[in-house]
Amino acid sequence: MKDLGNTALLQVAGLSKYYGTRIGCEAVSFDLWPGEVLGIVGESGSGKSTLLSCLAGHLTPDQGRVLYNGRDTVTMSEAERRVLGRTDWAFVHQNARDGLRMGVSAGGNVGERLMAVGARNYGAIRGSAIDWLGRVEIDADRIDDRPRQFSGGMQQRLQIARNLVTGPRLVFMDEPTGGLDVSVQARLLDLLRGLVRDMGLSVILVTHDLAVARLLADRLMVMQAGRVIEQGLTDQVLDDPQAPYTQLLVSSVLQV
Amino acid sequence: MTDQAYNFAYLDEATKRMIRRALLKGIAVPGYQVPFASREMPMPYGWGTGGVQVTAACLTPEDTLKVIDQGADDTTNAVSIRKFFERTGGVKTTTHTAEASLIQTRHRIPEEPLRADQILVYQVPIPEPLRFLEPRESETRKMHSLEEYGLMHVKLYEDIARHGEISTAYAYPVKVEGRYVMDPSPIPKFDNPKLGGSPAIQLFGAGREQRIYALPPFTQVVSLDFEDHPFMASKADHDCDLCGCSTSYLDEVITDDRGGRMFVCSDTDFCEARRAQGHRGRLSPEEAV
Amino acid sequence: MIEIENLSKSFTLHNQSGITIPVMEGAHLSVLPGECVALTGASGAGKSTLMRMIWGNYLAAGGAIRVGGLDITKAAPREIIALRRDTLGYVSQFLRVVPRVPTLRVVAEPLLALGLPEAEACARAAQLLSALNIPERLWALSPTTFSGGEQQRVNIARGFVHGYPALLLDEPTASLDATNRAVVLGLIEQAKARGAAIIGIFHDEAARAQVCDREVDVTEFTPASARGAA
Numbered sequence: 001m002k003d004l005g006n007t008a009l010l011q012v013a014g015l016s017k018y019y020g021t022r023i024g025c026e027a028v029s030f031d032l033w034p035g036e037v038l039g040i041v042g043e044s045g046s047g048k049s050t051l052l053s054c055l056a057g058h059l060t061p062d063q064g065r066v067l068y069n070g071r072d073t074v075t076m077s078e079a080e081r082r083v084l085g086r087t088d089w090a091f092v093h094q095n096a097r098d099g100l101r102m103g104v105s106a107g108g109n110v111g112e113r114l115m116a117v118g119a120r121n122y123g124a125i126r127g128s129a130i131d132w133l134g135r136v137e138i139d140a141d142r143i144d145d146r147p148r149q150f151s152g153g154m155q156q157r158l159q160i161a162r163n164l165v166t167g168p169r170l171v172f173m174d175e176p177t178g179g180l181d182v183s184v185q186a187r188l189l190d191l192l193r194g195l196v197r198d199m200g201l202s203v204i205l206v207t208h209d210l211a212v213a214r215l216l217a218d219r220l221m222v223m224q225a226g227r228v229i230e231q232g233l234t235d236q237v238l239d240d241p242q243a244p245y246t247q248l249l250v251s252s253v254l255q256v
Numbered sequence: 257m258t259d260q261a262y263n264f265a266y267l268d269e270a271t272k273r274m275i276r277r278a279l280l281k282g283i284a285v286p287g288y289q290v291p292f293a294s295r296e297m298p299m300p301y302g303w304g305t306g307g308v309q310v311t312a313a314c315l316t317p318e319d320t321l322k323v324i325d326q327g328a329d330d331t332t333n334a335v336s337i338r339k340f341f342e343r344t345g346g347v348k349t350t351t352h353t354a355e356a357s358l359i360q361t362r363h364r365i366p367e368e369p370l371r372a373d374q375i376l377v378y379q380v381p382i383p384e385p386l387r388f389l390e391p392r393e394s395e396t397r398k399m400h401s402l403e404e405y406g407l408m409h410v411k412l413y414e415d416i417a418r419h420g421e422i423s424t425a426y427a428y429p430v431k432v433e434g435r436y437v438m439d440p441s442p443i444p445k446f447d448n449p450k451l452g453g454s455p456a457i458q459l460f461g462a463g464r465e466q467r468i469y470a471l472p473p474f475t476q477v478v479s480l481d482f483e484d485h486p487f488m489a490s491k492a493d494h495d496c497d498l499c500g501c502s503t504s505y506l507d508e509v510i511t512d513d514r515g516g517r518m519f520v521c522s523d524t525d526f527c528e529a530r531r532a533q534g535h536r537g538r539l540s541p542e543e544a545v
Numbered sequence: 546m547i548e549i550e551n552l553s554k555s556f557t558l559h560n561q562s563g564i565t566i567p568v569m570e571g572a573h574l575s576v577l578p579g580e581c582v583a584l585t586g587a588s589g590a591g592k593s594t595l596m597r598m599i600w601g602n603y604l605a606a607g608g609a610i611r612v613g614g615l616d617i618t619k620a621a622p623r624e625i626i627a628l629r630r631d632t633l634g635y636v637s638q639f640l641r642v643v644p645r646v647p648t649l650r651v652v653a654e655p656l657l658a659l660g661l662p663e664a665e666a667c668a669r670a671a672q673l674l675s676a677l678n679i680p681e682r683l684w685a686l687s688p689t690t691f692s693g694g695e696q697q698r699v700n701i702a703r704g705f706v707h708g709y710p711a712l713l714l715d716e717p718t719a720s721l722d723a724t725n726r727a728v729v730l731g732l733i734e735q736a737k738a739r740g741a742a743i744i745g746i747f748h749d750e751a752a753r754a755q756v757c758d759r760e761v762d763v764t765e766f767t768p769a770s771a772r773g774a775a
Contacts, residue, residue, distance in 0.1 A: 116406025
């Protein structure tokens with residue numbers, strides 16, 4: 001991650017998605033480099049979630065190209081895309097219930113991706129699960145409990161462990177701290193920062209919370225009405241916003 | 257005597273042809289669940305409507321039919337299905353495995369090894385092995401087509417985590433020819449090893465769920481497991497109390513309300529044959545010499 | 546090490562009827578390795594603005610800022626991030642950290658980002674915190690609960706934990722007692738001795754006199770139009 005590298009991990013060009021005549025997102029282009037955290041900010045309806053879904057392959061864009069490691073994820077087969085989805089990619093949902101199997105134990109949740117890529121040794125799978133629960137600060141003795149017995153913050157951490165256990169390179173996060181208490185948010189942010197640094201993860205982080213963006217993101221893209229209206233270094237966008245909308249957005253926040 | 261009001265074996269020929277097409281596709285793609293237009297049958301769902309339709313589509317006037325329910329030839333379900341085909345098809349019926357050319361079964365594979373000239377038809381309640389963890393049919397179909405079977409092991413993982421071993425004792429999932437994961441119907445896992453490499457054709461029919469699948473003769477069938485928790489075909493650790501057999505699958509029978517119990521072969525035909533050959537178990541009646 | 550040429554800056558306030566305020570014009574400055582330059586000028590003259598433009602969180606309207614050969618005004622975000630990680634350090638007046646993170650980690654973080662082993666990074670952080678007289682019992686706590694002076698020292702420790710070849714110091718000795726002020730001035734002198742190019746804002750004149758080689762009055766860079774207004 002210290003190495004700047006000469007190839008972008010993700011290259012997005014002219015990405016557009018329409019819902020009928022309504023714009024989901026339009027003409028979005030950017031490169032994401034290994035180890036980089038890109039924040040996408042904007043208010044509800046600005047197209048951030050649509051963009052994230054198109055990037056993660058959950059929605060098919062109407063126009064444009066998404067190259068991951070040089071491979072076009074829009075035109076590749078669904079099978080290949082799904083393999084990426086459980087190996088190189090991870091997706092952290094805002095609502096942990098969307099990203100967890102609530103009827104399966106914590107250990108089973110963490111182990112699923114391992115088993116999906118062929119792990120067949122129960123002891124080794126359980127060992128990895130215990131290791132990962134530890135890394136997200138969940139006691140090992142909760143391994144056989146189901147997520148519904150966990151607090152919101154724990155569920156979110158479990159979702160992160162479940163996603164990172166296969167050592168992905170690119171993580172999509174949709175409001176990962178949304179809906180959590182402020183103190184729980186802080187703990188999660190710290191955890192995410194550490195994991196991003198230690199694993200050299202590239203992250204695309206969608207959030208409407210500028211404070212979260214400031215603490216996690218290296219770079220920001222500001223979206224309004226489906227378009228990227230400004231992008232740059234996180235502290236530059238927040239401290240010296242150029243676009244009228246960004247200035248309004250930043251000045252509307254109590255303190256970032 | 258055939259009941260003239262019905263076509264041979266109840267179903268009309270067009271329906272049988274539709275089912276046979278599904279069966280042929282199932283044979284061609286072992287373990288793949290073929291959708292078929294399941295008909296209303298004159299019996300409730302859960303009583304073998306899928307199996308009965310497959311049997312009807314396969315039956316010829318020359319066949320000899322055997323029907324077993326949990327291994328027994330004499331339970332209501334087995335008797336009524338046997339009568340059904342006697343009346344609508346006029347076919348011969350038997351309780352002896354060796355004499356049958358077509359065997360419809362609920363939840364067992366006969367103890368006696370099957371032959372190449374026999375067909376085994378299973379009644380299947382829930383054909384989708386992934387249903388336990390993934391309720392969406394659209395998603396499970398996709399998982400089959402893309403061979404995404406990690407979830408199946410999650411189920412086994414949960415078993416071990418909760419019970420210390422794979423506690424799934426019946427409907428134990430298998431992988432067919434290294435491709436499709438299949439639910440073998442609720443046969444005890446004791447029977448799983450008999451699924452693979454069998455000379456007989458094995459056909460599976462799920463009436464309510466409208467699915468047919470099949471194992472052609474000598475198909476490779478592997479029960480899923482973990483390296484450190486290998487599959488084991490278990491049975492009750494007893495001998496049959498009637499015929500003394502130590503290797504057959506046993507039913508536990510409560511004999512009184514004071515805790516009395518006995519273990520007997522679940523395959524009644526197998527047990528009777530052994531007793532006829534003179535084998536005796538712990539609770540066999542004294543011989544009247 | 547740090548070279549500024551013909552730099553200009555203006556703010557456009559879109560939400561106040563789009564008025565444009567020019568705040569800097571024709572700024573130039575060059576700082577050699579081992580040199581410490583003080584920015585002077587009245588409050589509002591643009592000292593902090595200039596610092597932020599070098600740091601990269603304010604965009605330049607024109608001109609060039611080269612730090613270690615990289616032109617900040619044209620660099621891609623990832624290049625600036627790499628520059629901040631390896632080359633350019635910044636001690637601001639405000640401590641901005643994730644709540645809950647222990648002080649020792651806050652200080653060690655720049656080294657962890659460079660890929661140093663945790664033990665080594667923490668040892669170096671501990672050394673600086675001791676030198677700056679932050680009691681060891683506070684190291685495990687988050688600095689967000691600390692007093693202003695303590696926070697300032699944590700910020701300084703964080704800025705000096707890695708031997709950046711270029712350093713920006715915004716009021717590093719403000720709100721410090723005599724003992725700690727001396728420690729900080731010592732750190733600045735050490736940094737100069739190892740060849741760091743430093744730009745600082747010091748209201749503390751004695752401190753400025755002690756560590757700075759020369760002074761640059763940013764009022765020279767204030768545009769004529771703005772000078773009248775001020």
